[in-house]
Amino acid sequence: MSEIILMSDPRVAAVPVHECGEPLLDLRADSPFLVDGRKQDDSGSYFLLRKGVVERLKRAEEALPAGLRLMIVEGHRSPALQRRYFEGYAAELRAGRPEWSEDEVHSKASRYVSPPDIAPHTAGAAVDLTLAGPDGRELDLGTPMNASPEDSAGACYTGAENISDLARDHRETLKAALVAAGLVNYPTEWWHWSFGDRYWALTVGADCAYYGPLDKVPGQSIGRANDA
Numbered sequence: 001m002s003e004i005i006l007m008s009d010p011r012v013a014a015v016p017v018h019e020c021g022e023p024l025l026d027l028r029a030d031s032p033f034l035v036d037g038r039k040q041d042d043s044g045s046y047f048l049l050r051k052g053v054v055e056r057l058k059r060a061e062e063a064l065p066a067g068l069r070l071m072i073v074e075g076h077r078s079p080a081l082q083r084r085y086f087e088g089y090a091a092e093l094r095a096g097r098p099e100w101s102e103d104e105v106h107s108k109a110s111r112y113v114s115p116p117d118i119a120p121h122t123a124g125a126a127v128d129l130t131l132a133g134p135d136g137r138e139l140d141l142g143t144p145m146n147a148s149p150e151d152s153a154g155a156c157y158t159g160a161e162n163i164s165d166l167a168r169d170h171r172e173t174l175k176a177a178l179v180a181a182g183l184v185n186y187p188t189e190w191w192h193w194s195f196g197d198r199y200w201a202l203t204v205g206a207d208c209a210y211y212g213p214l215d216k217v218p219g220q221s222i223g224r225a226n227d228a
C-alpha cells in the first residue's frame with residue numbers, strides 16, 4: 001500500500017487556497033442523487049456542495065453500472081460543527097490513550113476527522129457518500145459509513161483487507177466512477193471524497209486549492225443541483 005498522507009500532515013496546510021467564489025448548490029433541488037437525511041441538523045448544510053463537485057458527481061453517477069446510484073450523506077459542514085467533531089474525537093482518544101502526546105492525539109484524530117483549519121467539508125469540497133442498489137437501499141461497503149478506525153478494526157480504510165469480497169467489489173466500483181470523474185479519496189475512509197480542496201490539490205499535484213472555508217452560508221449563493 002502506498003503512503004497514506006493524513007489530513008494533519010503539514011504538507012496539506014501548506015497548500016495555498018485561491019478561493020474561486022463558486023456557489024454552493026442544493027443537492028435536494030432537482031437532484032439526480034439520492035440524498036440521505038441522517039446528518040440533517042438545524043444548519044441545513046449537509047445537502048450543499050460546490051458546483052464543481054456536483055458536476056463531477058454527476059459524471060461519476062453516469063459512469064456507474066446500470067442500477068447503481070450514489071447516495072449522498074454529508075456535504076458542507078460549518079466550521080463550528082467541524083470543530084465539535086474534531087475536539088470530540090480527540091477527547092475520546094486522549095481518554096483512551098493518556099500516554100499519547102498532544103501531537104500524537106492531533107495526528108491520530110486526523111485519521112477520522114479533519115483538523116478544523118484545513119477541513120474540506122467546511123469548504124463544500126468534500127462529500128461523504130455510498131452506493132445504493134436499484135431499490136434505493138445502501139449496499140454493503142464493508143463497514144457502516146463513519147465507522148471509526150477503533151470501531152471497525154481498521155476496516156474503514158479504503159484498502160482494508162478485513163472486509164468481504166462483495167464489499168471490496170463495491171468499493172472498487174465506487175472508486176472507479178469517482179476517480180474517473182476527478183475526485184480523490186481520503187484513504188482512511190472509504191466514504192470520503194473531495195475535489196478542489198487542499199487535500200485534493202496535494203494528491204493530484206495542483207498548485208492551489210480552489211475552495212476555502214465558508215462559514216455562514218448566505219441563501220443567495222445557493223443554486224440548484226441542475227445548475228451544475
Ligand SMILES: C[C@@H](N)C(=O)N[C@H](C)C(=O)O
Pocket residue numbers: 007085110111112113114119120121126128146186189192
Ligand atoms: C467525520 C468523517 N465523516 C469525515 O468527514 N472525516 C473527514 C476526514 C473530515 O472530517 O474531513
Ligand SMILES: [Zn+2]
Pocket residue numbers: 121126127128191192193
Ligand atoms: Zn468526509
